[in-house]
Amino acid sequence: MKWFLRVLVGIALAAAASVATAQGEQFIPLLSYRVGPYAAGGSGYFGGAIDYFTLVNMNGGINGVKILWEECETEYNAARGVECYERLKTRHGGASTVEPLSTGIAYGLFERVAQDKIPMTTNGYGLAISADGRVFPWVFPLGTTYWDQAAAMVAYLGQKAGGEAKLKGKKIAFLYHDSAYGKEPIPVLDALAARDGFTLIKIPITPPGNTQESQWLQVRQQNPDYAILWGFGVMNPVAIKTAAKLGYPRDRILGVWWAGSEEDVIPAGAAAKGYVTAAFSAGGTNFPVMQEIVKRVYGAGKGNLEDKSRIGSMYHTRGVTYGIMIVEAIRQAQAHFGKGKVMTPEQVRWGLEHIDLTEARLKALGASGLFPPVKTSCADHEGSGMVKFQQWDGKEFKTLTPFMAGDRAFVHQMVVQGADKYAAEKKITPRDCSKEM
Amino acid sequence: MLYREAGQFKETYAADSAIFPILQDRIGVALIVLVAFVVIPLVASPYLFSAILIPCLILALAALGLNLLTGYAGQLSLGAAAFMAVGAFMSYNFALRVPHIPLLLTFVGGGLSAAAVGILFGLPSLRIRGFYLAVATLAAQFFILWCLTKVGWFTNDNPSGVITAQAIVIAGYTFDSPQEKYLLVLSIVTVMAVAAKNMVRGNVGRQWMAIRDMDVAAEVIGIRPMRSKLLAFAISSFYCGVAGALFAYAYLGTVEPEAYSLDLSFRILFMIIIGGIGTVMGAFLGSAFIVMIPIALSTFVEFLDGTLHLGVPSSVSSNLELMVFGALIIFFLIVEPYGLARIWQITKEKLRLWPFPH
Known part of the structure; x- marks a missing residue:
């Protein structure tokens, strides 16, 4: 049973190694896929997210809190994805949020994230009815379903x-x-x-x-x-x-x-x-934030994409879009719970419910036109619904x-209907959003 | 020396036909069961339960089901995952539509539904065999997934075409934590594995093996091929169906029909090929190999990278992992084409003679 021992040793050592890392960083696990039939999408998307995180860290982090990420290869496979999530969720003081970019994995994590109290984003895919935050407090199909x-x-x-x-x-x-x-x-x-x-x-x-x-x-x-x-x-x-x-x-x-x-x-x-x-997001490098990524991140040789011609491709900007939304959510949470502190997953969840990326805010971030304004709330985990x-x-x-x-409005009423049916089937009592702040 | 059977005399027929005739085996099995039921729940982390042990056991059960059909009865099938899907979706519907049904009974219901579908798709086996049969069961794989997506009844008209498994409540007790789910899965798998072990040693199993080895000869000595083949399909599908239900209830939670894709069928087939065709143990070894090795490799690369600060880009480590995994499969198949279970059998033979081989 050599392999079994190897697993145990690997896990033990990895666990020991993870304890040793510095505290004071916001940890985001990345369930990426860089091999298999969907590798082009996975490498572009997670490359974009990493590029944006790198840029944020170069600028001093989120009010001084650096972002820490770790990748795990899922091969777009639900079982591997669940394993990756379970492996990474407790590392570095705990995962803040998770994004699997795979419908199958997202379904596998649906109940787990609610139990572990870690918010999950499913940007541009997943269950349409999960936009209803009353029934799905831990799931965020940010942007558009x-x-x-x-x-x-x-x-x-x-x-x-x-x-x-x-x-x-x-x-x-x-x-x-x-x-x-x-x-x-x-x-x-x-x-x-x-x-x-x-x-x-x-x-x-x-x-x-x-x-x-x-x-x-x-x-x-x-x-x-x-x-x-x-x-x-x-x-x-x-x-x-x-x-x-x-x-x-x-x-x-x-x-x-x-x-x-x-x-x-x-x-x-x-x-x-x-x-x-x-x-749900524009492509190209004509946005100030993309320019900055090209100049500062790739200029310093820290870019994540190996093929430089893919900078600004659709998948790459989708990843940057994801990065901006998550960083903004953490920033919102910090504004509410204390600037310069590492946010707990529950605080990040609060932040995700209070994203307010107005046109002016997007402009300040250099992302005006990259994606539409997003304003989330307790009841609306989608926040935009706009497409170009x-x-x-x-x-x-x-x-x-x-x-x-x-x-x-037409879609919203269908979402509420679907979510209510889901809640009834699963015997969930929806949250009362008028009582949430 | 450790495996000396000398001095172990069987005095009754019952002792001679016992499930584990050798004392050392009995001790070994008792130890494994003890470790699985007592020691692991005490020491293992939630990660180990929910990411490794639970999927490993569930897929072992599915592999065991396929092994009964392919390994013992000799009927090649590529539809294991589809029968798992039937089990999962029917269990969900039993729990949803039959008021006050105990959850274990819904698993049985899911298994029986899978068995019924299995018999249906097993009918071609009466006329065709080998690769042609494999293609016929491939039809099951496509048809069942298509049907589950197409007919809204199966998913209770969920707009996304997924089912969300109900909470596992047995006799008022909720199996919630990874540890509890592990114990539930382990209990079901243990009972079904013991049943399978007994089945293959008995009348049914011998009929299957006779059919597998030469169906004309089997018919001549009075075995009814139709009955045994269809029985093999039914029982195999029952095992797969229960495994599929557990896959949804104890592992993934929310599943779409796509979770039971052809890819999973292939993985289950590889499990029995690598683990050992026609053995009960092989299903477990194969499942452990297929589930754990990629994870072990990825943790290992990660660990090397972390300690030696190699700065391996994740695209390289991901590809490396696949390459090593492929190489390992080929290595094991060359070293022991009959699977990992055979390696254990050979070791056992050697241990019996050790330290004085002929």
């Missing part, structure tokens, strides 16, 4: 048609990854189709989606006005290429944000030109719209 994204897509298509009322009688195809992920926006899209009077043609694509001739033939036959592509991974470039082959105009395809990174369009080559996607739309011109994504939201 899938449901708000779907509503924003409909709003955008309405805008294109000349007003949402003009969608009446139009046909929108919905091509989706045939899994829980792809099916998630269907309730919202169905409800909006009923309200606005457009026809929704649902076409499932079996993952991984290496061949999509039959699906796009169907699109060709029905000739919808627009096609929403809710894909992931290899499905996206294949969809774009197949659409091109069968002659469906790419500028009428609207991709989900996980179909909206360089990794999704470059493999499709010239066929991707004109393709439109949603995004961008078009691939063959070389880079060009912004089509500013950050815009769909019918948030």
Whole structure:
């Protein structure tokens, strides 16, 4: 049982080593993935987060408190992710918050974070209903959920048609990854189709989606006005290429944000030109904060991305966006509980509920336009719901719209309904947010 | 010397056909059980329970189920994870829809549902075998996951298509902490492993092995292939189903059908290949190997990096880990193609003769 001994020895030594590290740093575990089929996304995203943390530390930390992080390889696998979380959560005085960037891992941590009292962020994925902070006090889908994204897509298509009322009688195809992920926006899209009077043609694509001739033939036959592509991974470039082959105009395809990174369009080559996607953060290095990362972090050779051409890519800026939100939450917590102190996870949770990134604040951080203003509260763990739309011109994504939201009130009422049902099923008494400060 | 059987005489048939005929084995097993039930809960950390021991035991149970089917009855299957999914989703639905049902009974219900589905997908085994059967069971893998995603009833119309396992309450007691969950999983796994061990030594197991070794000959000596093959599918799926339910209830909590993907089926198959096909022990050794080695490697690299200050970038350490893991699998398969359980068997043979080999 050599391996068993090795595990024990490894764990014991690692535990001993972790005790020895300095106190007085805010510890954030990073459940990253740098190998396997999703490595491009994981390395870009966590690279971006690390780059921003490095920058914050270079500027003296958060009111003097340095950020400390440690990575653990999850391979995008739920079991490995849970192990990483369990391994890192007690290190360096305890984890402040956790972000797995994987739906499967996030589900595995759902109950654990509530039990361990460590806030978890699921930026841009996860359960849409977890935006309801009354029922999910420890989960934060910061920015935008899938449901708000779907509503924003409909709003955008309405805008294109000349007003949402003009969608009446139009046909929108919905091509989706045939899994829980792809099916998630269907309730919202169905409800909006009923309200606005457009026809929704649902076409499932079996993952991984290496061949999509039959699906796009169907699109060709029905000739919808627009096609929403809710894909992931290899499905996206294949969809774009197949659409091109069968002659469906790419500028009428609207991709989900996980179909909206360089990794999704470059493999499709010239066929991707004109393709439109949603995004919860902008790309590029034109923002002061990105400039600072390029100059100071990469200039000092401390950058995390090995391939410098990926600086400012969609995944990289998504990671920076995550970093800014987390640092802001910790800063808010410090303003309330004591500046220059290391925040406990519960205090960080309070901070996450009190993020107030206004346009002015974003400007001060050099991130104006990088992502929309975010204001969270006890009841609203999402804080924005805004999405922007961008078009691939063959070389880079060009912004089509500013950050815009769909019918948030409509989505909100569905979120509350879903969360109440969840609470009833799990016998949770929702918090009374009017009593929280 | 340590393993001398000299002097251990069996005086009754019962003693001769005992589950562990050798005294040293009995002591060894008693010690392992004692350590697992008493010592580990006293000393292990919550990390060890919830990140390593619980998944290890649950996957060992699934591997044991697959081993009954593939290792003993010789029916190659790639659908183990799908049967786990049936167990998990049906347990959830039993607990949700049947008022006042005891939780253990929902696990049994989940297992029985998986067994029923297993029989259905086992039907092709009456006509085809080998790799062709593997492809037929692959259909189970795709169909079941598709069905769980498609039909809202299974997830109680959850908009995200996930289920959140109910709290584990047995006889009014809530199994909440990692330690309690570990003890629950361990108890279930122990009971089912003993049952499996007895099954494969008995009439059923012998029928399976006869079918595995040559099904025509087995039929000639009066074994009904349909009954034994379908029984193998049913029992194997039952084990997988219970393991799947535990995977949801005692380990992940909230699960989507994707958690039981083809990838997990392959991992379970690798467990029995590395652990030892056609052995009960192999399921446990294989599960320990597949679950623990990557974690051990990653802790080891991390530790080296921390003490020697090598400054290994995480992308390098992640890739290194995969490479070493792959190399280790190949190494073990070359050294002992019959699996880790076989290594133990050989060691046992040597120990019997030690220190005076022929």
